[in-house]
Amino acid sequence: MTDAPVPPVSQPGAGAAAVTTVPVALGERSYDILIGRDISAFAVRRVAALAPGGAVAIVTDETVGALHGARIAAALEEQGLRVARVTVPPGEGSKSYAQFAAVCDAIIAAKIERGDLVLALGGGVVGDLAGFAAASVRRGVRFVQWPTTLLAQVDSSVGGKTGINSPHGKNLVGAFHQPSLVVADMALLDTLSEREFRAGYAEVVKYGLIDDPAFFAWCEQNGNAVFQAGEACARAVATSCTAKAAVVARDEHENGDRALLNLGHTFGHALERACNYDGARLVHGEGVAIGMALAFRFSVKLGLANGQDAQRVARHLEAVGLPTRLQDVPGDIGDADSLLEAMAQDKKVRRGALTFILARGIGESFIARDVAREDVRAFLEDEFANAR
Secondary structure (H helix, E strand, C coil), X not given: CCCCCCCCEEEECXXXXXXXXXXXXXXXXXXXXXXXXXXXXXXXXXXXXXXXXCEXXXXXXXXXXXXXXXXXXXXXXXXXXEEEEEEECCCHHHCCHHHHHHHHHHHHHXXXXXXXXXXXXXXXXXXXXXXXXXXXXXXXXXXXXXXXXXXXXXXXXCCCEEEEEXXXXXXXXXXXXXXXXXXXXXXXXXXXXXXXXXXXXXXXXXXXXXXXXXXXHHHHHHHHHHCCCCHHHHHHHHHHHHHHHHHHHHCCCCCCHHHHHHCCHHHHHHHHHHCCCCXXXXXXXXXXXXXXXXXXXXXXXXXXXXXXXXXXXXXXXXXXXXXXXXXXCCCCCCCHHHHHHHHCCCCCCECCEEEXXXXXXXXXXXXXXXXXXXXXXXXXXXXXXXXX
């Protein structure tokens, strides 16, 4: 991730609302990320312009639908679109074969054509599920990401990764299907729980740890301000989206340095599986926070990084209330061997060899291929021992 990111462009939005636009440059499939506060009126007009006189299926969950679904549906109808609403239960459990089939059937029943739209209104679960359905129905329908969580705004809504979970692991069934537009409205974060906001912040910190030490230092100074969903939050979202847009433009299908965006995810996904994807015990961003702390400690154990950097990472995550150790996960998470087995199903595995995102320091992450299983096992055994 060495190229300078494309700078965002600010422009007037609806009324007094200012909209920051981050472009994702993918040739004919390029699209914009709209960032701002109270930008829904402006964004609805942008959505309507994608399919004038057409139809849109809003896919959301029960919680988000009750908060925002009727308002956004009505605004889209005012723009001349025919609107259908598809609702799924909240939580990671909806990223399943059963819910995928139900959403696909509902989109088809709503007579959504290829020239129409699917709109994912919700967090990462809804975005992944609705995006995969859009990629599959009629062999591909255009879709819009309208993320309602910080995690989705800074990460999962951008880049076209869609999918569902398998009993064998997280996100193992899916497709690359780029959205036609992403809408990140800060106002929707006002209804987010403190826990979910913290979880999303883990993905913000990730961008500093990958290759932007100055941004990590900014996070250390401004982390608490980000939680106010104001100017600092908008800057964090714009910086994160700009960084991700740049790497997606270079490596859309994760054949190269896009894998760096998985910092903390190999450990984190294994922990989510160990919790049976129970969000009461562990949500995705919390798993990523623990995973990033583990990745830095593992890098220290391998002699790649210094302990001061690992301590600095953990200290900042803990300062904003995020977990950093195995013992922070409530309940039984198995042992070193069971976590290692879960990692064997990670999407970065090549011919059975484990791949991790490790670090030589803050802002110096790299892709480490063919990591020895015995080294991972020894490290995890130490972590479990320290948890007793």
